[in-house]
Amino acid sequence: MPHDPHEHDHAHDHDHDDHAPVTEAEPNGPYQHLANATRELLIEKGYFGPDDIRRMIERIDERSPALGAKIVARAWTDPEFRARLLASGRQAIEDTFDTDVIAADLVVVENTDAIHNVVVCTLCSCYPVFVLGRPPDWYKSYAYRSRVVREPRAVLREFGTQIADDREIRVHDSTADMRYLVVPKRPEGTDGWDEEALAGIVTRDTMVGVAEVPTPA
Amino acid sequence: MSARFSVGEPVTVRAAFPTPPCHIRTPFYIRGKTGKVERICGEFRNPEQLAFGNYAADVIPLYRVRFDQARVWPGYDGNPKDTIEVEIFEHWLEPAPGDR
Known part of the structure:
Protein backbone atom coordinates (compact mmCIF):
# COMPACT_ATOMS: atom_id res chain seq x y z
CA MET A 1 0.00 0.00 0.00
CA PRO A 2 1.44 3.33 -0.98
CA HIS A 3 2.26 5.68 1.79
CA ASP A 4 -0.41 8.31 2.23
CA PRO A 5 1.36 11.65 2.24
CA HIS A 6 -1.31 13.08 4.50
CA GLU A 7 -0.77 10.41 7.04
CA HIS A 8 1.78 12.32 9.01
CA ASP A 9 1.59 10.99 12.48
CA HIS A 10 5.23 10.16 13.22
CA ALA A 11 6.87 12.12 15.98
CA HIS A 12 8.91 15.13 14.89
CA ASP A 13 12.25 15.42 16.63
CA HIS A 14 13.33 18.54 14.80
CA ASP A 15 11.87 21.92 13.96
CA HIS A 16 11.48 22.80 10.31
CA ASP A 17 11.35 26.52 11.02
CA ASP A 18 14.51 27.05 13.02
CA HIS A 19 16.44 28.73 10.24
CA ALA A 20 15.71 31.09 7.39
CA PRO A 21 15.82 29.60 3.91
CA VAL A 22 19.06 30.11 2.02
CA THR A 23 18.43 32.68 -0.67
CA GLU A 24 20.55 34.21 -3.38
CA ALA A 25 20.69 37.89 -2.44
CA GLU A 26 22.10 39.01 -5.77
CA PRO A 27 21.22 36.74 -8.66
CA ASN A 28 23.72 36.41 -11.47
CA GLY A 29 22.39 39.34 -13.41
CA PRO A 30 24.20 41.19 -16.19
CA TYR A 31 26.44 43.15 -13.78
CA GLN A 32 27.65 39.99 -12.07
CA HIS A 33 28.49 38.48 -15.48
CA LEU A 34 30.29 41.68 -16.45
CA ALA A 35 32.30 41.68 -13.21
CA ASN A 36 33.20 38.00 -13.61
CA ALA A 37 34.27 38.49 -17.23
CA THR A 38 36.36 41.55 -16.35
CA ARG A 39 38.07 39.71 -13.52
CA GLU A 40 38.83 36.72 -15.71
CA LEU A 41 40.25 38.94 -18.46
CA LEU A 42 42.48 40.85 -16.03
CA ILE A 43 43.80 37.57 -14.61
CA GLU A 44 44.32 36.13 -18.10
CA LYS A 45 46.28 39.22 -19.13
CA GLY A 46 48.45 38.92 -16.03
CA TYR A 47 47.52 42.12 -14.19
CA PHE A 48 47.03 40.08 -11.02
CA GLY A 49 46.32 36.53 -9.97
CA PRO A 50 43.38 34.88 -8.21
CA ASP A 51 45.42 34.82 -4.97
CA ASP A 52 45.78 38.61 -5.07
CA ILE A 53 42.01 38.98 -5.17
CA ARG A 54 41.54 36.49 -2.34
CA ARG A 55 44.14 38.23 -0.19
CA MET A 56 42.51 41.61 -0.83
CA ILE A 57 39.07 40.28 0.14
CA GLU A 58 40.58 38.79 3.30
CA ARG A 59 42.22 42.07 4.20
CA ILE A 60 38.96 43.95 3.78
CA ASP A 61 36.99 41.33 5.73
CA GLU A 62 39.51 41.36 8.58
CA ARG A 63 39.02 45.04 9.30
CA MET B 1 41.13 76.26 -9.35
CA SER B 2 40.01 78.25 -6.36
CA ALA B 3 36.79 77.83 -4.44
CA ARG B 4 33.98 80.14 -5.46
CA PHE B 5 32.25 80.08 -2.07
CA SER B 6 33.66 80.70 1.38
CA VAL B 7 32.90 79.14 4.75
CA GLY B 8 29.69 80.55 6.24
CA GLU B 9 28.39 81.79 2.91
CA PRO B 10 24.70 81.09 2.16
CA VAL B 11 24.20 78.90 -0.88
CA THR B 12 21.26 77.29 -2.68
CA VAL B 13 21.50 73.87 -4.26
CA ARG B 14 20.41 73.93 -7.90
CA ALA B 15 16.96 72.43 -8.42
CA ALA B 16 18.08 70.59 -11.51
CA PHE B 17 16.89 67.16 -12.57
CA PRO B 18 19.00 66.08 -15.57
CA THR B 19 17.71 63.32 -17.81
CA PRO B 20 19.35 59.94 -17.26
CA PRO B 21 21.70 58.32 -17.97
CA CYS B 22 23.67 60.35 -15.46
CA HIS B 23 25.46 59.80 -12.17
CA ILE B 24 24.77 62.62 -9.73
CA ARG B 25 25.91 62.77 -6.14
CA THR B 26 23.56 65.57 -5.13
CA PRO B 27 20.62 63.88 -3.36
CA PHE B 28 17.13 64.70 -4.63
CA TYR B 29 15.93 65.82 -1.21
CA ILE B 30 18.46 68.63 -0.97
CA ARG B 31 17.98 70.14 -4.44
CA GLY B 32 16.51 73.63 -4.25
CA LYS B 33 17.34 73.96 -0.52
CA THR B 34 19.39 76.76 1.00
CA GLY B 35 22.10 76.35 3.64
CA LYS B 36 25.52 77.65 4.60
CA VAL B 37 28.97 76.39 3.63
CA GLU B 38 30.35 74.45 6.60
CA ARG B 39 33.76 73.69 5.11
CA ILE B 40 35.61 73.40 1.85
CA CYS B 41 36.67 69.77 1.52
CA GLY B 42 39.24 70.22 -1.24
CA GLU B 43 39.17 69.41 -4.93
CA PHE B 44 38.09 66.09 -6.41
CA ARG B 45 37.41 64.69 -9.86
CA ASN B 46 33.86 65.24 -11.04
CA PRO B 47 31.96 61.98 -10.35
CA GLU B 48 29.48 62.81 -13.12
CA GLN B 49 32.33 62.34 -15.63
CA LEU B 50 34.22 59.61 -13.73
CA ALA B 51 31.11 57.43 -13.78
CA PHE B 52 31.36 57.21 -17.56
CA GLY B 53 35.00 56.17 -17.57
CA ASN B 54 36.54 59.62 -17.99
CA TYR B 55 39.49 59.34 -15.62
CA ALA B 56 40.73 62.75 -16.75
CA ALA B 57 37.54 64.24 -15.31
CA ASP B 58 37.57 67.86 -14.19
CA VAL B 59 38.96 68.54 -10.73
CA ILE B 60 36.39 70.65 -8.90
CA PRO B 61 35.84 72.01 -5.39
CA LEU B 62 33.71 69.99 -2.98
CA TYR B 63 31.89 71.64 -0.07
CA ARG B 64 30.03 70.51 3.00
CA VAL B 65 26.86 72.54 3.35
CA ARG B 66 24.83 72.72 6.57
CA PHE B 67 21.03 72.97 6.29
CA ASP B 68 18.39 73.53 8.96
CA GLN B 69 16.24 70.39 9.01
CA ALA B 70 13.12 72.55 9.45
CA ARG B 71 13.86 74.08 6.04
CA VAL B 72 14.60 70.77 4.34
CA TRP B 73 11.53 68.77 5.41
CA PRO B 74 8.10 70.37 5.57
CA GLY B 75 6.60 69.61 8.97
CA TYR B 76 9.94 68.42 10.40
CA ASP B 77 9.27 66.92 13.79
CA GLY B 78 12.25 67.60 16.02
CA ASN B 79 14.36 70.27 17.66
CA PRO B 80 14.25 73.35 15.40
CA LYS B 81 18.04 73.50 15.86
CA ASP B 82 18.51 70.09 14.17
CA THR B 83 20.73 70.22 11.10
CA ILE B 84 21.87 68.08 8.19
CA GLU B 85 25.20 68.38 6.41
CA VAL B 86 25.67 67.22 2.84
CA GLU B 87 28.70 67.10 0.54
CA ILE B 88 27.96 69.05 -2.64
CA PHE B 89 30.15 69.82 -5.65
CA GLU B 90 30.57 73.46 -6.59
CA HIS B 91 28.62 73.39 -9.88
CA TRP B 92 25.49 72.38 -7.94
CA LEU B 93 25.62 75.54 -5.78
CA GLU B 94 24.39 79.07 -6.40
CA PRO B 95 24.91 82.11 -4.18
CA ALA B 96 21.97 82.95 -1.91
CA PRO B 97 22.84 86.52 -0.95
CA GLY B 98 19.42 87.22 0.56
CA ASP B 99 19.86 84.46 3.11
CA ARG B 100 22.47 85.80 5.55
Missing part, protein backbone atom coordinates in the same frame (compact mmCIF):
# COMPACT_ATOMS: atom_id res chain seq x y z
CA SER A 64 37.03 45.72 12.42
CA PRO A 65 35.94 48.67 14.55
CA ALA A 66 39.00 48.10 16.79
CA LEU A 67 41.03 50.92 15.23
CA GLY A 68 38.08 53.29 15.53
CA ALA A 69 37.72 52.43 19.22
CA LYS A 70 41.43 53.09 19.81
CA ILE A 71 41.13 56.44 18.05
CA VAL A 72 38.17 57.45 20.22
CA ALA A 73 39.91 56.33 23.44
CA ARG A 74 42.97 58.38 22.48
CA ALA A 75 40.83 61.41 21.71
CA TRP A 76 39.17 61.07 25.13
CA THR A 77 42.49 60.99 26.98
CA ASP A 78 44.81 63.19 24.90
CA PRO A 79 43.53 66.74 24.22
CA GLU A 80 46.37 67.48 21.82
CA PHE A 81 45.51 64.40 19.69
CA ARG A 82 41.79 65.24 19.92
CA ALA A 83 42.44 68.70 18.49
CA ARG A 84 44.51 67.28 15.60
CA LEU A 85 41.88 64.58 14.96
CA LEU A 86 39.01 67.05 14.70
CA ALA A 87 41.07 69.37 12.49
CA SER A 88 42.33 66.71 10.07
CA GLY A 89 41.17 63.16 10.76
CA ARG A 90 43.19 61.26 8.20
CA GLN A 91 46.45 63.06 8.96
CA ALA A 92 46.09 62.66 12.73
CA ILE A 93 45.38 58.91 12.43
CA GLU A 94 48.19 58.23 9.95
CA ASP A 95 50.63 60.15 12.15
CA THR A 96 49.60 58.35 15.34
CA PHE A 97 48.56 54.77 14.57
CA ASP A 98 50.16 51.90 12.70
CA THR A 99 47.68 51.55 9.85
CA ASP A 100 47.41 51.10 6.11
CA VAL A 101 47.26 54.22 4.04
CA ILE A 102 43.78 55.62 4.51
CA ALA A 103 41.93 55.84 1.23
CA ALA A 104 39.74 58.87 1.90
CA ASP A 105 39.58 62.05 3.91
CA LEU A 106 37.99 61.49 7.27
CA VAL A 107 35.72 64.10 8.83
CA VAL A 108 35.70 63.49 12.59
CA VAL A 109 32.77 64.95 14.51
CA GLU A 110 32.35 65.01 18.26
CA ASN A 111 29.23 64.44 20.32
CA THR A 112 28.74 66.92 23.16
CA ASP A 113 26.03 67.87 25.63
CA ALA A 114 24.72 70.22 22.92
CA ILE A 115 25.10 68.14 19.73
CA HIS A 116 24.60 64.51 18.73
CA ASN A 117 26.00 63.46 15.33
CA VAL A 118 24.80 60.56 13.18
CA VAL A 119 26.17 59.37 9.83
CA VAL A 120 24.40 57.99 6.75
CA CYS A 121 25.04 57.61 3.05
CA THR A 122 21.67 58.19 1.37
CA LEU A 123 23.03 57.55 -2.14
CA CYS A 124 24.74 54.22 -1.56
CA SER A 125 26.65 52.91 1.45
CA CYS A 126 29.83 55.02 1.87
CA TYR A 127 31.40 54.01 5.18
CA PRO A 128 34.86 54.42 6.77
CA VAL A 129 35.88 50.77 6.36
CA PHE A 130 39.50 51.61 7.26
CA VAL A 131 38.52 52.55 10.83
CA LEU A 132 35.25 50.65 11.39
CA GLY A 133 35.49 47.52 9.23
CA ARG A 134 32.68 46.41 6.92
CA PRO A 135 29.37 48.25 7.37
CA PRO A 136 26.46 46.47 9.06
CA ASP A 137 23.52 45.44 6.86
CA TRP A 138 21.19 48.01 8.40
CA TYR A 139 23.55 50.82 7.33
CA LYS A 140 22.98 49.77 3.70
CA SER A 141 19.20 49.30 4.03
CA TYR A 142 16.76 51.58 2.24
CA ALA A 143 14.90 52.05 5.51
CA TYR A 144 17.88 53.48 7.40
CA ARG A 145 19.13 55.55 4.47
CA SER A 146 15.79 57.13 3.66
CA ARG A 147 14.51 57.64 7.19
CA VAL A 148 17.46 58.82 9.29
CA VAL A 149 17.78 62.03 7.28
CA ARG A 150 14.20 63.11 7.83
CA GLU A 151 13.26 61.59 11.18
CA PRO A 152 16.56 60.99 12.98
CA ARG A 153 15.02 61.03 16.46
CA ALA A 154 12.52 58.30 15.61
CA VAL A 155 15.22 56.14 13.99
CA LEU A 156 17.57 56.58 16.95
CA ARG A 157 14.76 55.61 19.33
CA GLU A 158 14.42 52.35 17.39
CA PHE A 159 18.10 51.74 18.13
CA GLY A 160 17.27 52.32 21.81
CA THR A 161 18.90 55.75 21.78
CA GLN A 162 17.02 58.64 23.36
CA ILE A 163 18.45 62.04 22.49
CA ALA A 164 17.19 64.82 24.74
CA ASP A 165 14.87 67.26 22.94
CA ASP A 166 17.18 70.19 23.63
CA ARG A 167 20.23 68.56 22.01
CA GLU A 168 20.76 69.33 18.35
CA ILE A 169 20.87 66.27 16.11
CA ARG A 170 23.23 66.76 13.21
CA VAL A 171 22.92 64.24 10.38
CA HIS A 172 25.91 63.81 8.06
CA ASP A 173 25.08 62.57 4.57
CA SER A 174 28.22 60.98 3.17
CA THR A 175 27.44 61.79 -0.46
CA ALA A 176 30.85 62.25 -2.06
CA ASP A 177 34.54 61.90 -1.15
CA MET A 178 34.54 62.36 2.64
CA ARG A 179 34.11 59.59 5.20
CA TYR A 180 32.85 60.16 8.77
CA LEU A 181 33.74 59.06 12.27
CA VAL A 182 31.74 60.09 15.33
CA VAL A 183 33.58 60.54 18.63
CA PRO A 184 30.88 59.59 21.15
CA LYS A 185 30.50 61.32 24.51
CA ARG A 186 32.77 59.83 27.15
CA PRO A 187 30.45 58.39 29.80
CA GLU A 188 30.58 59.40 33.43
CA GLY A 189 32.20 56.96 35.80
CA THR A 190 35.26 56.42 33.60
CA ASP A 191 37.63 58.89 35.23
CA GLY A 192 41.09 57.45 35.51
CA TRP A 193 40.40 54.60 33.07
CA ASP A 194 43.32 53.86 30.77
CA GLU A 195 43.06 53.93 26.98
CA GLU A 196 42.68 50.19 26.62
CA ALA A 197 39.78 50.02 29.06
CA LEU A 198 38.12 52.97 27.38
CA ALA A 199 38.53 51.43 23.91
CA GLY A 200 36.78 48.35 25.27
CA ILE A 201 33.50 50.20 25.80
CA VAL A 202 33.44 52.00 22.43
CA THR A 203 31.26 50.08 19.99
CA ARG A 204 30.76 50.37 16.25
CA ASP A 205 27.27 51.82 16.56
CA THR A 206 28.50 54.62 18.84
CA MET A 207 30.99 55.65 16.14
CA VAL A 208 28.25 55.80 13.48
CA GLY A 209 26.14 57.79 15.91
CA VAL A 210 23.11 55.50 16.34
CA ALA A 211 24.04 54.73 19.94
CA GLU A 212 25.74 56.35 22.92
CA VAL A 213 28.32 54.74 25.17
CA PRO A 214 26.45 53.77 28.33
CA THR A 215 27.71 54.65 31.78
CA PRO A 216 29.48 51.53 33.05
CA ALA A 217 27.59 49.65 35.76
